Amino acid sequence: MTEVQNVVIIGSGPAGYTAAIYTARANLKPIMISGLQPGGQLTITTDVENYPGYENPIQGPWLMEQMKKQSENVGTKVISNMVTSIDLNSKIKKLTLDDGSEINTKSVIISTGAQARWLNAKNEDKLKGFGISACATCDGFFFKDKIVAVVGGGNSAAEEALFLTNFAAKVFLIHRKDKLRSEKILQDRLIKNPKIEFLWNKKVEEYLGDKNLSSVLLSDTLTEEKMELNIDGLFVAIGHDPATEIFKGKLEMDNEGYIITKPDSTQTNVIGVFAAGDVKDKIYRQAVTAAGMGCMAALEVEKYISEDS
Ligand code: NDP
Secondary structure, three states, rough: OOOOOEEEOOEEEOHHHHHHHHHHHHHOOEEEEEOOOHHHHHHHEEEEOOOOOOOEEEHHHHHHHHHHHHHHHHEEEEEOOEEEEEEEOOOEEEEEEEOOOOEEEEEEEEEEOOOOOOOOOOOHHHHOOOOOEEOHHHHHHHHHOEEEEEOOOOOOHHHHHHHHHHOOOEEEEEEOOOOOOOOHHHHHHHHHOOOOEEEEOEEEEEEOOOOOOEEEEEEEOOOOOOEEOOOOOOOOOOEEOOOOOOOOOOOOOOOOOOEEEEEEEEOOOOOOOEOOOOOOOOOOOOOHHHHHHHHHHHHHHHHHHHHHH
């Protein structure tokens, strides 16, 4: 493509598709590069019950398929490829794709998202979405009066464990050390909560269950002693990694690799480059908040392009 595009959207989660819908409806003819995991994190969840507009639970992959079709119906060109490098040094940005082709564009919306870290224990892939989750806000509700576990020792694990006590009958907090790294105030709340039981110095070796998770095999990190723990659900909360590798050294990021944007804006430190969704948000991480930021990015692109021409 030799012509200069108005806007290229990198990444196809809720932030990217929302940005696509808005920029397409503003006649900007957006190009979306959909990436390695088209649809993003929602394609590995099952029931979605907290995205507004649907009376009954919907399936994550179906929701993303609908967003794709909606964005295409209003004029987005979706290219199934990966951006391998990006040159942000001039006013016109240059993107190189995996097949060697290049795209020149006036503006870029980065919505490459983040990926939950997983334990990589035996059977994890098989039971993901069937009792194993990385998002208590998304899936906690399905474990009303059940027994669940959270793995991790940071703020996310602490918050997820506390959140799950709203539904579950019991919440085990499994950590590989004998102390948490989460904020003291959260630790105090965990200790005070009668539904929470700590399992210190424990590592998940294997997930057990035929169709759904029924138990986990734990080993003690000090004694190597094994124990089986019967649970209905397990939430992995050991951190996320934003997908920002190709932007390193080119955009301002925090020490965990999340892109920094101006307050109340999706504008990065490079003019004409915007970031929306989990790639810049490690606090909320919801489809609906990502979609909201995608809308913000699109409106900011529209303003940038109209002021520029
Ligand atoms: P963190 O990196 O803070 O914590 C990750 C936890 O997972 C650590 O306890 C770590 O153990 C454990 N862990 C890592 N890898 C493994 C593994 N392979 N097996 C078992 N355990 C593992 O991640 P968070 O997601 O909790 O937080 C990320 C950032 O977001 C932090 O800066 C946090 O403060 C922030 N945050 C803030 C919130 C708030 O302000 N309300 C809410 C949520 C997050 P170990 O301790 O042994 O290293």
